[in-house]
Amino acid sequence: GQNIDQPTEMTATEGAIVQINCTYQTSGFNGLFWYQQHAGEAPTFLSYNVLDGLEEKGRFSSFLSRSKGYSYLLLKELQMKDSASYLCAVYNTPLVFGKGTRLSVIA
Amino acid sequence: DTGVSQNPRHKITKRGQNVTFRCDPISEHNRLYWYRQTLGQGPEFLTYFQNEAQLEKSRLLSDRFSAERPKGSFSTLEIQRTEQGDSAMYLCASSLEAGGNEQYFGPGTRLTVT
Numbered sequence: 441g442q443n444i445d446q447p448t449e450m451t452a453t454e455g456a457i458v459q460i461n462c463t464y465q466t467s468g469f470n471g472l473f474w475y476q477q478h479a480g481e482a483p484t485f486l487s488y489n490v491l492d493g494l495e496e497k498g499r500f501s502s503f504l505s506r507s508k509g510y511s512y513l514l515l516k517e518l519q520m521k522d523s524a525s526y527l528c529a530v531y532n533t534p535l536v537f538g539k540g541t542r543l544s545v546i547a
Numbered sequence: 548d549t550g551v552s553q554n555p556r557h558k559i560t561k562r563g564q565n566v567t568f569r570c571d572p573i574s575e576h577n578r579l580y581w582y583r584q585t586l587g588q589g590p591e592f593l594t595y596f597q598n599e600a601q602l603e604k605s606r607l608l609s610d611r612f613s614a615e616r617p618k619g620s621f622s623t624l625e626i627q628r629t630e631q632g633d634s635a636m637y638l639c640a641s642s643l644e645a646g647g648n649e650q651y652f653g654p655g656t657r658l659t660v661t
Binding site: 444473475481482483484485488527529533534535536537538539540 | 580582587588589590591592595603638649650651652653654655
């Protein structure tokens with residue numbers, strides 16, 4: 441079976457740091473992706489982890505623990521434009537997506 | 548712009564009608580994926596192609612749905628005898644073959660069945 445869990449909604453303040461968690465139980469695993477999706481738009485790629493550890497890319501970092509079936513996306517120095525849905529997806533040819541976490545950044 | 552393109556962007560149809568969507572992937576990408584997304588949900592996989600071969604179809608893909616990629620370039624997704632439950636955003640994505648290569652998504656086709 442395929443099960444990917446992430447919080448439905450989160451709210452954070454501009455300039456702060458937020459961590460979005462994702463846990464997964466899937467029949468196969470070839471890596472984990474994070475995508476950002478603004479309302480009414482297509483998902484855009486943020487990060488990819490295939491090995492355990494932290495991947496950093498500017499204000500965004502993503503962490504993976506394969507033994508725990510766990511990942512998180514860390515967003516630093518939040519900006520209003522970061523208000524969007526964040527999708528965790530396991531790559532198992534094809535991508536298996538969670539339902540997404542809707543992040544609201546407030547002033 | 549050399550990204551993934553989809554046409555039409557919006558489609559309103561009456562229940563029972565057939566509809567066809569087109570996806571043009573990034574030119575050097577040999578994998579092409581179709582997903583469906585409803586409000587408040589993540590995209591759900593429908594089917595994918597490697598070149599012109601359709602390699603996998605989801606159980607979500609009823610026999611009313613058919614997809615083709617005849618020359619390994621653009622793809623079409625047809626829905627026959629549409630139902631109100633087919634109303635969704637249909638997303639196309641493409642990637643280079645295999646591995647954890649990033650899938651690039653098109654803008655989607657929003658289907659409304661009345």
